[in-house]
Amino acid sequence: MEKIGKNYKVSSTGNIQELGRVTLHEQLALTGSEVSVNELPAGVSVPFVHAHKRNEEVYVIVYGKGSFYIDGDEFGVEAGDVLRIDPAGERCIKADAQSSLRFICIQAEAKSLVQFTQNDGVPCEAKPSWL
Numbered sequence: 001m002e003k004i005g006k007n008y009k010v011s012s013t014g015n016i017q018e019l020g021r022v023t024l025h026e027q028l029a030l031t032g033s034e035v036s037v038n039e040l041p042a043g044v045s046v047p048f049v050h051a052h053k054r055n056e057e058v059y060v061i062v063y064g065k066g067s068f069y070i071d072g073d074e075f076g077v078e079a080g081d082v083l084r085i086d087p088a089g090e091r092c093i094k095a096d097a098q099s100s101l102r103f104i105c106i107q108a109e110a111k112s113l114v115q116f117t118q119n120d121g122v123p124c125e126a127k128p129s130w131l
């Protein structure tokens, strides 16, 4: 599906079960964050450790089991776990030998969030057909 409105854009990533890694920055014309949907096959590791200059990262583990390395700490993660890593955190991710690891990674500039949900949401008069 592809749909562009005055204040939104909808796009398909295709079969989300077979993505590998898809970044949504260009696909959705993101302006305040980078979002990627990732799948590491069983036993596969990201082949490097990395940190960031300005962006913190949030990882949402949506399927499987794996391991994180952060600043020398190594620990297991599984579906339902969420992580936030400071820009300077030196990180690497690996899927368990028996299970692929599917996760969403959201990058945004650290300390840039000035308001959210309760303070940023504004009620509108418009209503969808189902209300």
Ligand code: ZN
Pocket (backbone or CB within 6 Å): 050, 051, 052, 057
């Ligand atoms: Zn990163």
